[in-house]
Amino acid sequence: MIARSTRFPRHPATRRAMTLAAVMLGAVILGAGTVAAVGGMSRGAWAQGVPLAVTAQGDLPGFQPQEVAPFLVMVMSTAGQNTPGGGQTFFAAGFAAADRVEWTFRPNPYAGGASRSIGPPRPTADRLFGRHRLMSVELRLYRGGRYQTQVFGQVEIQGGRRDADLQTFICDMTRRVLDAAAQ
Numbered sequence: 001m002i003a004r005s006t007r008f009p010r011h012p013a014t015r016r017a018m019t020l021a022a023v024m025l026g027a028v029i030l031g032a033g034t035v036a037a038v039g040g041m042s043r044g045a046w047a048q049g050v051p052l053a054v055t056a057q058g059d060l061p062g063f064q065p066q067e068v069a070p071f072l073v074m075v076m077s078t079a080g081q082n083t084p085g086g087g088q089t090f091f092a093a094g095f096a097a098a099d100r101v102e103w104t105f106r107p108n109p110y111a112g113g114a115s116r117s118i119g120p121p122r123p124t125a126d127r128l129f130g131r132h133r134l135m136s137v138e139l140r141l142y143r144g145g146r147y148q149t150q151v152f153g154q155v156e157i158q159g160g161r162r163d164a165d166l167q168t169f170i171c172d173m174t175r176r177v178l179d180a181a182a183q
Contacts, residue, residue, distance in 0.1 A: 050099045050143075051088075051089040051090065051091055051099070052088060052089070052090050052091075052099050052100055052101050052141075053090075053091060053092075053093035053095075053096075053097035053099065053100040053101070054069050054072050054073050054076065054090050054091065054092055054093065054100070054101055054103070055069060055093055055094070055095070055096060055100060055101075055102050055103070056068040056069050056072060056102075056103045056104075056105065057102065057103065057104045057105070058103075058104055058105035058106055058107075059105060059107070060105050060135075060159065061107075061133055061135075061157065061158070061159025061160070062158070062159030062160030062161070062163065063159070063160070063161075068103075068105075069092035069093065069094070070092045071161060072090075072092075072103060072170060073090045073091060073092045075167050075170040075171060075174075076090050076101075076170060076171075076174045077089070077090055078171070079170065079171035079172075079174035079175055088178060098142070098143075098144050098145040099142065099143055099144065100141075100142050101139060101140065101141050101142075101177065102138075102139070102140045102142070103137065103138070103139055104137065104138040104139075104140075105135055105136075105137055106135065106136045106137075106138075107133055107134070107135055107136075108133075108134040108135065108136055108154070132156045132157065132158055133156065133157060133158075133159065134154060134155075134156050135154065135155055135156075135157055136152070136153075136154050137152070137153050137154070137155065137169070137173065138150060138151070138152055139151045139152075139153075139173050139174075139176075139177050141177050141180075141181050143181075148181055149177060149180040149181055150177075151173055151176045151177045151180065153169065153172070153173055153176075155169040157169070
């Protein structure tokens with residue numbers, strides 16, 4: 001007697017069940033590959049296509065509260081060109097969007113006190129040389145309403161649109177948060 005191949009069962013219901021199981025297993029494997037591909041994209045290419053809203057909390061010297069977010073957008077747009085997260089677009093928003101970056105500015109205490117100083121009076125010196133304030137800054141990134149990463153920094157700034165130290169600091173913080181998000 002010749003042995004039958006045991007590759008496929010004789011009963012049609014069992015054959016259908018095995019075929020269905022093979023199709024479902026293939027779909028699960030294909031679905032896992034798709035999820036892995038999309039999951040890999042979500043940090044890189046997919047994330048770059050979504051513009052980020054920029055919100056600001058706290059006072060930034062030299063700016064009215066409504067001027068801070070547009071200024072940050074202007075500087076941040078030029079910051080991330082040569083970073084892994086480069087090419088990111090930003091827009092100013094007065095609300096908490098799902099995809100956003102939140103800036104928090106806190107002035108550090110001034111420890112100058114009421115000591116005697118040699119030189120021009122304080123208001124004159126501030127006018128001539130500018131008042132440099134030490135600020136603590138936090139930058140948080142949210143994607144899809146979920147917290148992703150946070151960057152901290154301190155900077156001594158004069159304030160205003162023409163402050164080169166402030167612009168350099170904003171660019172540095174933007175690059176750091178985009179780099180952290182791309183990893």
